[in-house]
Amino acid sequence: MEIKKTALAGTLESSDIQILITKGTKGIEIELESDVKKQFGDQICQAISETLKGFGISQAKIKAVDKGALDCVIKARTIAAIQRATNASEELDWRAI
Amino acid sequence: MxxxxxxxxxxxxxxxxxxxxxxxxxxxxxxxxxxxxxxxxxxxxxxxxxxxxxxxxxxxxxxxxxxxxxxxxxxxxxxxxxxxxxxxxxxxxxxxxxxxxxxxxxxxxxxxxxxxxxxxxxxxxxxxxxxxxxTYLADIKQTENPVKKTAAIVMNANPFTLGHKFLVEQASQENDLVYVFVVATNAGLFATDERLKLVKQGTQHLSNVKVVSGGSYMVSYATFPAYFLDSPNDLIEYQTTLDALVFKNWIANYLHINTRYLGSEPLSRTTSIYNKILKKVLTPEISVKIINRRQLLNGEVISASNVRKKIAQNKLNELNELVPETTLKFIRENAAILKLRIKKGMKIRGN
Incomplete structure (x- = not known):
């Protein structure tokens, strides 16, 4: 799948993560801001990357601001951002989820 | 709660x-x-x-x-x-x-x-x-291998005059590559895309000159929000220093710019303060060259505000001493629209 436009999902409130996604040309680039980046940065980026892979997205730029989100929240917010960015909000790809 | x-x-x-x-x-x-x-x-x-x-x-x-x-x-x-x-x-x-x-x-x-x-x-x-x-800088960058001498000029060009042309030509002669940034704030008599177009047309003969929009990063610094300042006396210094730092830290750094050219501004106090602060912030890493404004034989200075004044006064035949052929052609073809804008309250004074 291809990113068609910039999209945002999630908030900046506690236990949430905000995902901003846009077109990219150099694979998956993730810029993460998190108070627990040292401890969990890799894990958060991995959860985002895997979700993108599930949708067959190989080119994207992501800016993520984490406020202590659990993996399921990271996944859910990434999916929402992908759906908005690919204009696919109407027809969910359940297999990817 | x-x-x-x-x-x-x-x-x-x-x-x-x-x-x-x-x-x-x-x-x-x-x-x-x-x-x-x-x-x-x-x-x-x-x-x-x-x-x-x-x-x-x-x-x-x-x-x-x-x-x-x-x-x-x-x-x-x-x-x-x-x-x-x-x-x-x-x-x-x-x-x-x-x-x-x-x-x-x-x-x-x-x-x-x-x-x-x-x-x-x-x-x-x-x-x-x-x-x-x-993203902005990656889009306008000309070459991955920095050339020896790269210069930058930031201009409003409202509209592009012979004064601007002289400044760009001077920089073009003295450097390998010149970036001309046209301020993108849409507040003058000439619209942003018109100003950009006229600068491009007026510098087409110079192959080492690249004209780009200033985007969100070279705006009119006078519009920076300042409501949180403790003292209004700090206003001009705060706004201009911020503007100069964005140029130095990001734009000049990424595009390997080593000289910034400025036109002297004998008539505007704000611009002269701006030029002074720019010099303070940019040097010694980036040299600042102030090029003196050219005058006509009758002592009149070539300035964009003078051009706008003549448009308002309907003296288009006096413009050929002030603007290049390309700008003149545009003004002639769009005289009615420009005058309508002035009539609707567009300010012609200022920079």
Missing amino acids: VRKAKELNLKNNEDFALWKNFLENVGINNFSEEEVNQVDLTIGIFDKQKLLATGSLAGNILKYIAVSADSIGTGSNFNLIVSELIGKLALKGIFHTFVFTKPKYVTSFQHLGFKKLAVTEFGAVLERGFPDIS
Whole structure:
């Protein structure tokens, strides 16, 4: 799948993560801001990357601001951002989820 | 505590009084028309009737962000208000945001994904989202291998005159590559795309000159929000230093610019202060060359404001001494539209 436009999902409130996604040309680039980046940065980026892979997205730029989100929240917010960015909000790809 | 975000209508006296009183309690006292009139939307976070936090949007700029210090959860109210404002912008398809704030709040914004563009002792500017300054610079960069001598000129060119042309030609002769940045703020008699087009046409004969839009990063610095400054005396210095730092830290650094050319400005006090501060901030890393303004035989200076004056006075036949052929052609073809803009109240004075 291809990113068609910039999209945002999630908030900046506690236990949430905000995902901003846009077109990219150099694979998956993730810029993460998190108070627990040292401890969990890799894990958060991995959860985002895997979700993108599930949708067959190989080119994207992501800016993520984490406020202590659990993996399921990271996944859910990434999916929402992908759906908005690919204009696919109407027809969910359940297999990817 | 049940927190709720609600819109505040600043045109409504009751809302305005509540908002103003809240901001005054946290030390913001500047409610001048220039600052408040630009606000498109204001949000308040309430616990029942009590206002806990507020923030506003002016275009894609966050303004008047304030959180009551005596409530529990100051940090989370701050995050909520910024989150709400960013969400409102996203609904409009805007994913790129700026904030101008006191230096002590820089870290709080960085925790929400803002990146520092420049910090002075009076204030700082940060941005967030896409497209950001890295995207802008990657788009205009001419070559991966830096050439020896790269220069930059920033101009409003409202419109492009023989004075501008002389300045660009001078830089073109003395350098391998010249970037001409045309300020993108749409506030003058000539619209942004018209100004950009005329600069491109007027410099077409110079193969080492690259004309680009200043984008969001070379705006009219005089419009930087300044409501949070402690003293109005700091205003020009704060605005111009910030502008000069963005140029130095980002634009010159990334594009390997080693000289900045400026036109002398004997008539405008603000511009002469600006040139002075620019020199202070940029040197010694970047040299600043001030090129003297050319005068006509009769002593008249070539200036864009002079050109606009002549358009307003219907003296198009006196323009060929002031502007190149390309600009003259545009003015002749669009004289009616330009005059209509002047009639509708477009200012012709100023820079």
